[in-house]
Amino acid sequence: MRAPHPSLRRGVATAALGSVLLLLLALVPTGNARAAVAPRTAATTPVSANGQLKVCGTKLCNSRGNPVQLRGMSTHGTQWYPHCLTSGSLNALADDWKADVLRVSTYVQEDGYETDPQHFTELANSLIRQASDRGLYVIVDWHMLTPGDPHANLGRARQFFTDIATRNKDRNNILYEIANEPSGVSWSRIKSYAEQIIPTIRAVDHDAPVLVGTRAWSSFGVSEGGNETEVVNNPVKASNIMYTFHFYASSHRDEYLATLSRAADRLPVFVTEFGTQNYAGEGADDFAMSQRYLDLMAAKKISWVNWNFSDDHRSGAVFKTGTCDRSGPWTGTAPLKPAGVWIRERIRTPDAFPAA
Template identity: 35%
Template sequence: MKRTIIAIVMAMMTIASFAKKEPTPVQQWGQLKVVGTQLCDQNGNAVTLRGASLGWHNLWPRFYNAKAVKWLAKDWNAKVIRAAMGIMIEDNYLENPSFALDCIEPVVKAAIKEGVYVIIDWHSHELKTKEAVKFFGKMAKKYGANANVIYEIYNEPVEDSWESLKEYSKAVIDEIRKYDPDNIILVGCPHWDQDIHIVAESPLEGYNNIMYTVHFYAGTHKQYLRDRVDAAMQKGIPVFISECASMDASGDGKLDKSSWNEWVEFMEAKKISWVCWSVSDKNETCSMLLPRAKATGNWTKDLIKPWGKIVRETLREKNEE
């Protein structure tokens, strides 16, 4: 009897060892590219990345760790994770670059290990061309060989004109392309990533695998912004929604679930990639976790705030379709 049990256990272990594992997003899609207005996999098939953004590294550094990345990838089913490296507020990258890199790089390395995509986000509202060129050159040289990496070179311009943003973007893109010829680069739009219609009139020329970011907060931004996105795409502008949420633009206030659902329906119909803000524990609506949530994941439902529950449920649903 004992031998029989041992034989059964060994047989089950053998079967398990040969069982086919689900491919990771990067194993499945590989090197991303832009075809027309569409983000595509290495074979030219349309891809929609859906994921979550960590909060500012200098405000919530505790979530910048490999275990949190793994939990988001495995339990929340995030296909992309955004690392928001703060360029403003105290203890930011410009003031303390070593601290910033100590936060950002473990996230990048963990995303590569877990086989998900990762957005390296220059989280600023002001132009810092010299510093951005140096930073993104360093990141591209170090991580550019990995298909996981996406560069977001300017989070949310506020008062910069599109002409000045174009010059900034050219400088940063040229530096990235010295070391990384093909990973996706996300370019910010004027006025909090709202004025995609201005970009559509005079886009960057001569670059490959470039997309333009739009950000929305569903309680504030309604049909008019979807109309702008739609019109820009009809003019050939590839759009990536690298930050979004369901409340008003302050990040606080009530959840507007109806408007959020309209946005999700729109993004899914247009196959637009989207990333939700934010994995943090601030006392505001857009923060997804309670302060007593551990830094390393294992977040049970009682630790996830209402917006976080919506994000988790939507990611698990849409990324399984």
């Protein structure tokens, strides 16, 4: 995500209004938005069905060696929108949306991890536990954005991933995304960072897949005039890893789509962030271009995560503004913006939208 994210400011008046609205919502039936949703059973969750994931060739595979495609949502920055990540909203993601994976985005700067490492580590651990309790896979996202050189936060990254891996090493549902969107640096610089952080994780958690950010905001270099060949010709020296690709359909057109297609034929790729809007996650939705991406990812079993599971004012946040302040309702389509309705349908019933 390459747009600035203003910090959340909620005053006493907002809280009071939220309390009144909650009381009204409790008294007034709201149809689809409050429809009862049957929870998944322990035997039917994504993790129970697939177990420990691993990279096999160019695919993400389950414990039986069969390629899988995960579909799910990314949180917004947990420093701004923790109130969007409640028991009710996570239940909705697991049981109503039928998601496979939650990406937990811990920003490093922008009032994030660097301001209080212990708090943001504990917050990430709490979300990992809650998602795990619901049978979801979890991407632990080190959301470095500015500065774009991942080496700028190398020491912090070592500490964060050591702490997270130590707490969660016995889980079979964790993936580590070690650098959200590197920018303004060479692929060799990013590769050097990866080859220092991956051993840090592997020293504690031997089995979890690691997701490596690519150059130019995880575009395989396209946004800075490159392409996937720099990674194909000089891959990270580590096993059980995948490379990340991000796109925003309204801004990132055929050149990006073609790059993703070529890269996925040569490399294991995970789309850990995308939106149906412009590169800032705002503006009009381009559902037609988005569907072209989803068709390609379905055909090649490329797992994906949509940005983002919050009520930010931008069009890319799935919930209508104010939903999180009111603590829901979370289920159905009533609380969702158009992008939320669209993406929920494609997580719930992917087979209902066959490739054109």
